[in-house]
Amino acid sequence: MKHSSKHSAAPQTRSGQGPARRIGRSLAFVLPVVLVLSGTLAVTRVNWSGDPSNSVLTASDAAAPDASVPAVTRAPHEVLRDRLLTELQEEDPGVALTHLQEAVNDRPSLARHCASIARALGRAAVRVYGPTRAQSYSRPVCDTAFASGVLAAHG
Numbered sequence: 001m002k003h004s005s006k007h008s009a010a011p012q013t014r015s016g017q018g019p020a021r022r023i024g025r026s027l028a029f030v031l032p033v034v035l036v037l038s039g040t041l042a043v044t045r046v047n048w049s050g051d052p053s054n055s056v057l058t059a060s061d062a063a064a065p066d067a068s069v070p071a072v073t074r075a076p077h078e079v080l081r082d083r084l085l086t087e088l089q090e091e092d093p094g095v096a097l098t099h100l101q102e103a104v105n106d107r108p109s110l111a112r113h114c115a116s117i118a119r120a121l122g123r124a125a126v127r128v129y130g131p132t133r134a135q136s137y138s139r140p141v142c143d144t145a146f147a148s149g150v151l152a153a154h155g
Contacts, residue, residue, distance in 0.1 A: 077113035093125040093137035114142035122149020
């Protein structure tokens with residue numbers, strides 16, 4: 001009785017590679033591309049406008065806070081800017097500018113951020129009140145930064 005030396009393994013291609021090897025090579029190429037693209041798409045965009053209602057919520061923001069991880073503290077000028085932007089929307093730019101001047105007088109370390117905060121207030125004032133009315137609130141807080149923010153948002 002003769003035994004055949006051929007066995008019934010998976011068919012091989014001309015180069016000697018079976019289907020499992022081809023699938024493995026395809027995954028080795030496609031998987032890193034998919035991971036990079038999904039990681040790139042998961043990154044949230046930066047909110048440069050200073051408008052908190054315009055921000056994007058990511059999955060990590062929605063998760064419950066973990067007591068073992070220390071909370072990230074925000075810089076005082078960021079907290080002040082966000083509070084003043086909220087005041088601007090709830091009251092008017094005059095109130096926000098007055099509080100900005102008081103905050104800078106109370107904490108001189110905030111003076112170097114005063115102009116950027118005032119410009120953010122100017123841009124937000126144009127969105128809320130329009131350019132003409134926003135300009136009417138202009139005053140010499142942090143030089144002319146509020147007015148330049150109004151102009152930048154209008155122009």
